[in-house]
Amino acid sequence: MVNKTALKILTDKGLRVTPQRIAVLDILLNFDNHPSIEFITEYLRINFPRISDSTVYNILNTFVKNGIINRVKTENGIIRFDPVTDKHHHLYSIDSEQIEDFFDAELDKLLSEYFLKKQFPNFKIEEIRVQIKGIFNPA
Amino acid sequence: MVNKTALKILTDKGLRVTPQRIAVLDILLNFDNHPSIEFITEYLRINFPRISDSTVYNILNTFVKNGIINRVKTENGIIRFDPVTDKHHHLYSIDSEQIEDFFDAELDKLLSEYFLKKQFPNFKIEEIRVQIKGIFNPA
DNA sequence: ATAATTGCAAAAGCTTTGCATGGCC
DNA sequence: GGCCATGCAAAGCTTTTGCAATTAT
Numbered sequence: 001m002v003n004k005t006a007l008k009i010l011t012d013k014g015l016r017v018t019p020q021r022i023a024v025l026d027i028l029l030n031f032d033n034h035p036s037i038e039f040i041t042e043y044l045r046i047n048f049p050r051i052s053d054s055t056v057y058n059i060l061n062t063f064v065k066n067g068i069i070n071r072v073k074t075e076n077g078i079i080r081f082d083p084v085t086d087k088h089h090h091l092y093s094i095d096s097e098q099i100e101d102f103f104d105a106e107l108d109k110l111l112s113e114y115f116l117k118k119q120f121p122n123f124k125i126e127e128i129r130v131q132i133k134g135i136f137n138p139a
Numbered sequence: 140m141v142n143k144t145a146l147k148i149l150t151d152k153g154l155r156v157t158p159q160r161i162a163v164l165d166i167l168l169n170f171d172n173h174p175s176i177e178f179i180t181e182y183l184r185i186n187f188p189r190i191s192d193s194t195v196y197n198i199l200n201t202f203v204k205n206g207i208i209n210r211v212k213t214e215n216g217i218i219r220f221d222p223v224t225d226k227h228h229h230l231y232s233i234d235s236e237q238i239e240d241f242f243d244a245e246l247d248k249l250l251s252e253y254f255l256k257k258q259f260p261n262f263k264i265e266e267i268r269v270q271i272k273g274i275f276n277p278a
Numbered sequence: 279a280t281a282a283t284t285g286c287a288a289a290a291g292c293t294t295t296g297c298a299t300g301g302c303c
Numbered sequence: 304g305g306c307c308a309t310g311c312a313a314a315g316c317t318t319t320t321g322c323a324a325t326t327a328t
Binding site: 020077078079091092104106107115118123125126129130131133138 | 233
């Protein structure tokens with residue numbers, strides 16, 4: 001049950017449960033396309049025609065602050081949102097807006113071992129993310 | 140001679156040489172701090188008090204279009220610029236605005252070998268970039 | 279000479295803020 | 304009931320656009 005999940009996430013974080021928040025979280029959880037604010041707002045207005053832009057911004061900011069979602073920066077500067085807050089990498093499409101999550105424990109191991117050997121003199125590594133750009137479903 | 144370098148870059152690209160363009164390029168070449176538009180504009184106004192914001196935007200957009208510089212996206216959404224257009228990775232500071240270039244042929248080899256083995260079914264890789272976040276000069 | 283760039287002003291986006299109303303706990 | 308979230312309007316930023324004057328080739 002999706003609503004249950006959204007509801008649980010909100011209550012677990014001690015956040016007030018409003019229909020708008022549930023709707024936003026449902027969208028984030030059900031579309032694994034890292035939606036933009038524009039996408040989220042358009043979709044929301046199907047069921048909440050009077051929802052305001054500032055409410056959507058407020059909700060998303062609240063979610064980010066509470067670690068429910070992350071911002072994903074894209075090449076064109078449009079911010080998108082990722083409900084998967086576990087550490088992972090991303091596949092970016094060069095010729096479309098598609099973004100896919102990419103989990104790879106083997107890669108993570110490879111990288112952490114590499115950077116353990118190859119220490120930086122004046123830099124303490126906290127996190128390594130790989131951005132892989134390419135073409136989905138190539139001809 | 141720095142101006143000569145900036146001048147050469149412009150003429151090589153077939154771009155008109157203006158004092159403003161040389162000044163912007165000089166800043167980009169001399170500060171290896173991946174400056175923001177704000178930084179660039181402030182610095183420019185020391186010598187060009189009347190340069191307008193739109194000119195700076197126009198110049199930077201022209202440079203990006205011509206492959207002289209790249210945009211670098213940061214965590215807080217501020218766009219910054221990188222005069223090094225060779226493929227490389229970045230070290231990002233978690234607690235400051237510092238960004239450093241990071242060239243590592245060994246890492247590139249490691250990654251390309253790894254992804255040669257581990258092919259994606261529906262994705263053709265064009266470019267791999269590693270974002271390394273951490274702390275410069277830790278205590 | 280002529281075509282492009284500059285500077286200024288205005289417009290266009292995107293995001294935040296202020297505040298009264300309404301809804302959640 | 305008290306406090307927080309919502310919706311609306313307005314303000315704040317950043318970036319782009321239009322255009323006359325200036326400058327580079």
